[in-house]
């Protein structure tokens with residue numbers, strides 16, 4: 001049994017573990033794997049008028065892509081840097097950027113936040129697409145996967161879209177962002193405030209039980225839905241903090257983890 005001082009120390013330690021581990025987890029979740037905005041200069045840009053430079057020129061009627069710094073957007077927010085992609089200045093005009101070939105990691109998702117620059121009054125909206133062109137060899141056309149296709153209008157709000165990329169994990173190919181003007185291209189000041197591939201956040205672990213073991217060590221028992229979740233989540237959760245950890249499989253459907261720290265004796 002623990003004496004009073006030990007019990008108090010154990011309680012403080014447990015609270016510390018929970019607090020620190022939650023903070024550690026929050027810092028891990030949603031890590032950017034590939035930012036389509038900052039990498040925009042690496043993409044190959046084109047429209048119906050042919051190849052386009054990056055950055056483009058806002059007076060170029062072939063369409064243009066460029067960074068806009070301190071951008072004021074339709075919802076009233078200001079962003080340090082967004083990517084503007086204006087389609088060619090014709091009805092049904094479009095613009096696209098094809099990013100360098102890469103292999104999609106597992107456990108990632110695409111996050112996109114789209115809208116228009118403030119003052120785009122008169123635009124009839126635009127369609128924002130993101131594709132992944134899967135590479136299938138030199139003599140075979142790539143297989144296009146449409147990750148998202150979102151029509152946005154000037155509605156004083158940002159459209160946030162999240163797409164799971166698990167079905168593309170391990171595939172090699174090119175991400176492509178594309179904007180189509182729709183009926184008219186007038187004031188299609190289309191911007192991507194966010195566009196990135198990031199790691200998916202796992203659900204929070206819950207400390208289900210606290211008890212002491214035979215050596216008067218504090219034990220936190222954590223339930224996890226399945227081993228993969230447990231293994232990845234636990235190491236992220238406690239990485240570098242709890243030095244004395246072990247785990248055991250209590251039964252087929254419930255994996256329990258016992259993590260203990262020596263407390264004052």
Ligand SMILES: [Ca+2]
Nearest residue numbers: 124125181184
């Ligand atoms: Ca339009």
